[in-house]
Amino acid sequence: MESLMCCDVSFNSIPSSSLNYTFPRPRFLSSLPLINNHRLSLPILRAQQQSEASDGSAIGDSKVDTTEWKVRNSQDEIAATQGIRIRRRPPTGPSLHHVGPFEFRLQNEGNTPRNILEEIVWNKDVEVAQVKGKKPLFTLKKAIDNAPPPRDFIGALKASYTRTGRPALIAEVKKASPSQGVLREDFDPVEIAKAYENGGAACISVLTDQKYFQGSFENLEAIRNAGVTCPLLCKEFIVDAWQLYYARAKGADAVSLIASILPDLDIKYMTKICRMIGLAVLVEVQDENEMDRILKIDGIELIGINNRNLETFEVDISNTKKLLEGERGEKIRQKDITVVGESGLFTPADVAYVQEAGVKAILVGESIVKQKDPTKGIEELFGKDISVPTALA
Numbered sequence: 001m002e003s004l005m006c007c008d009v010s011f012n013s014i015p016s017s018s019l020n021y022t023f024p025r026p027r028f029l030s031s032l033p034l035i036n037n038h039r040l041s042l043p044i045l046r047a048q049q050q051s052e053a054s055d056g057s058a059i060g061d062s063k064v065d066t067t068e069w070k071v072r073n074s075q076d077e078i079a080a081t082q083g084i085r086i087r088r089r090p091p092t093g094p095s096l097h098h099v100g101p102f103e104f105r106l107q108n109e110g111n112t113p114r115n116i117l118e119e120i121v122w123n124k125d126v127e128v129a130q131v132k133g134k135k136p137l138f139t140l141k142k143a144i145d146n147a148p149p150p151r152d153f154i155g156a157l158k159a160s161y162t163r164t165g166r167p168a169l170i171a172e173v174k175k176a177s178p179s180q181g182v183l184r185e186d187f188d189p190v191e192i193a194k195a196y197e198n199g200g201a202a203c204i205s206v207l208t209d210q211k212y213f214q215g216s217f218e219n220l221e222a223i224r225n226a227g228v229t230c231p232l233l234c235k236e237f238i239v240d241a242w243q244l245y246y247a248r249a250k251g252a253d254a255v256s257l258i259a260s261i262l263p264d265l266d267i268k269y270m271t272k273i274c275r276m277i278g279l280a281v282l283v284e285v286q287d288e289n290e291m292d293r294i295l296k297i298d299g300i301e302l303i304g305i306n307n308r309n310l311e312t313f314e315v316d317i318s319n320t321k322k323l324l325e326g327e328r329g330e331k332i333r334q335k336d337i338t339v340v341g342e343s344g345l346f347t348p349a350d351v352a353y354v355q356e357a358g359v360k361a362i363l364v365g366e367s368i369v370k371q372k373d374p375t376k377g378i379e380e381l382f383g384k385d386i387s388v389p390t391a392l393a
Contacts, residue, residue: 076089083289084259085114086115086117089122091111115312116178116313121237123212125240128243132246140248140249144248147248150280153233153253154280156168157360157361158360163388164200166355167341168202169201169202169378170202170204170340172204172207172363173215175214183366187214195375197228200386206232206252208236209236217247224250233253233256236255238261239262244273244279248279254281254302257282258283259284282303283300284306301336303339304339304342305323305359307341315344317350320354320357324359332358339360339361340359342363346366367381368381375387
């Protein structure tokens with residue numbers, strides 16, 4: 001039991017629903033160990049294996065890998081019942097030989113992602129499995145203990161909204177995207193972050209995905225260590241609770257969870273972990289079903305409405321207004337949830353439109369990171385100077 005406590009999550013502190021899905025259980029799950037009358041879930045089992053490995057590396061023989069694939073496919077079936085269309089891994093399972101690049105296995109086995117988000121998620125699943133084997137949870141726990149204390153991400157957004165009367169800005173450090181390619185050739189993440197802070201950004205989002213966005217956790221860490229005082233959001237495709245600890249160890253103050261990818265139980269479980277290690281959580285939604293799901297989860301304080309369809313990459317800022325009308329908007333006000341408008345915001349008219357719809361913060365990357373002077377880009381986005389007066393800085 002001691003090995004399980006390295007991740008700050010005890011069985012007494014996690015709802016029993018987080019350990020066992022109430023879904024018909026395949027017979028192979030009986031092979032997973034029982035502790036305190038609870039069947040270990042895959043993430044906890046993997047954490048235990050990593051902690052007990054004598055050389056600090058993950059245990060990963062073919063028998064465990066096959067069981068993992070079966071468990072995860074069962075989880076995909078559960079996700080489908082909640083309207084989640086994104087499959088978390090190729091449907092035909094792992095390669096028989098577990099060798100060669102991920103792309104080769106896709107072609108060889110006839111597995112084709114149905115859209116760009118699914119492709120990103122499949123690659124992220126493999127990437128995380130490779131990295132977490134080299135950085136077990138107990139090593140991240142030590143890194144978190146030595147990391148700078150977390151800063152108040154949500155508090156910074158509220159303070160900015162009060163000061164300016166405009167939606168608080170989460171400015172995104174973003175070099176590239178799958179839809180637009182490279183956004184800025186002369187990309188210096190630290191200098192861009194400092195320019196954002198000088199321009200009045202309340203918080204800064206840092207893209208950490210390398211393959212599709214040319215980001216990195218090194219960028220996140222460099223910005224934190226450079227003396228930027230704005231709270232930092234780790235903008236990543238989270239598919240495993242291990243990533244939360246890694247983000248915190250690298251200096252993140254908040255993380256984003258994507259409802260299109262994660263079932264409700266995962267979001268509840270990960271939100272609980274984030275509270276324990278000091279991370280704020282921005283849950284991103286893109287349609288009515290996802291908004292309704294998230295509004296049923298207790299403890300959600302920050303919801304991002306993405307105006308970009310993550311499957312097609314089409315953008316429509318009226319999506320924000322649609323999701324904040326009627327009963328949904330009323331529930332958000334009752335729960336005192338801060339709503340963040342995301343994607344498709346380029347002009348003062350765009351900012352005013354989503355503010356009128358009920359947004360109190362916006363997350364913007366493309367329209368300001370492309371500017372030669374990002375500080376000036378922020379002023380153009382809002383149609384006014386929102387920087388902090390020198391006397392208040």
